[in-house]
Amino acid sequence: MVNDKKLFLASCFALITTAFSFSISAGTLKQLGTDLGYTAENLGYINSLWFFGFPIAMIIGGLIYHSIGPKKIMQIAFISHFVGAALTLYAIYFVTDASYAMLLFSNLLMGIGCGCTEAACNPMIADTYEGDTRNKMLNRFHMWFPGGIFLGALISELMNTMGLSWQSQFWLIPVPALIYFFLFRGQAFPEPKGEQASLSANFKAMLTPLFIFIFACMALTAISEFGPQKWTGLIMESSGAKPMLILALTAGLMAVLRFFGGPVTKLLGQTGVLLGGAVLATLGIYLFSTQIGSMTYVAAIFFALGVAFFWPTMIGFVANKVPKSGALGMSIIGGIGMFSTAIFQPIIGGWIDSDIAEQSALGLTGTELDLAAGQATLTTMMTFPIILIVAFAILFFWQKSSNKVAA
DSSP states (O other): OOOHHHHHHHHHHHHHHHHHHHHHHHHTHHHHHHHHTOOHHHHHHHHHHHHHHHHHHHHHHHHHHHHHHHHHHHHHHHHHHHHHHHHHHHHHHSOOTTHHHHHHHHHHHHHHHHHHHHHHHHHHHHHHOOHHHHHHHHHHHHTHHHHHHHHHHHHHHHHHHTTOOGGGGGGGTHHHHHHHHHHHTTOOOOOOOGGGGOHHHHHHHHTSHHHHHHHHHHHHHHHHHHHHHHTHHHHHTTTTSOHHHHHHHHHHHHHHHHHTHHHHHHHHOHHHHHHHHHHHHHHHHHHHHHOOTTHHHHHHHHHHHHHTTHHHHHHHHHHHHSGGGHHHHHHHHHHHHHHHHHHHHHHHHHHHHHHHHHHHHTTOOHHHHHHHHHHHHHHHHTHHHHHHHHHHHHHHHHHHHHHHHHO
């Protein structure tokens, strides 16, 4: 018998593991670069391997979900999470010329673990629930990504206050991994539903204009969310606000919003949520690029309001509007989001290095230089949600006209 509550709880701890690996690496990025002598572009490549591993695992996981099942995929997730965390700890405690290569590989493994989590848990939850309940539970599952970032950021800040080393924070990552491993042990899993289990039906559904459109939009929603978040520590350190508190505020608010995602989506509709999110995300990044001090926290609020529903709504949209794409469709959509983010990580790092050089040539130094360069990079990042405003406006009217025809 399927114990849906225990499976859901285990899935949430798996996503907390993903969140810890994201938030702790984001919060310690500057110290890692300083202590190990890496440029922003070097750090971008380390980040990118996490984001490359994620879509690789999601897409392969989507392809094999119906043949090997979510249980085995989550076993792969645990091994990847655990070994990835162990290699990271070894690389940062015993620094050698090989540390950079080890960090690249460990981040790839961590990304694979995180991608397996999405590949297994999204379709498992979609198969367990239906209709509005499915939207609600997907939002509550995905609330634990920002929720985990919130917890990780607060614990990280507490450890900094206690004078503990930045390296010690990486010991947190295996904790939720061990919890989900034991929660999943011995559990029965739900069976995939009907036509969704056919790969030929999945591929046919993914060749429709609506899926292709959402596929393109997901590349931009993901980088709009993860671009500013992953570089918060490095960019905002000179703004007069504490980077980990910005990350905690953003993630904490996103978690609360996703908890109530079901009623919000029911009120505004999925396309209304996406369009409103793009507008607020643009405003949030604009404020990040122009404000300092306490106003940076205000920027974080607008940014969180904007990106909170992007990921679960895009997954839920595919589950509801293109149901025959099945587990593979959801994995492909999540995969392209992470693949896009992976591609842009070293590019963003290159933007930061370039903006530092440009602002330095104007005579700026120290914190003024870091702040001006970071805000210039954020201005460039604002392009992503601006494009989404146009795209989601098209989607809004497209779906509205489709509903009228159907009626």
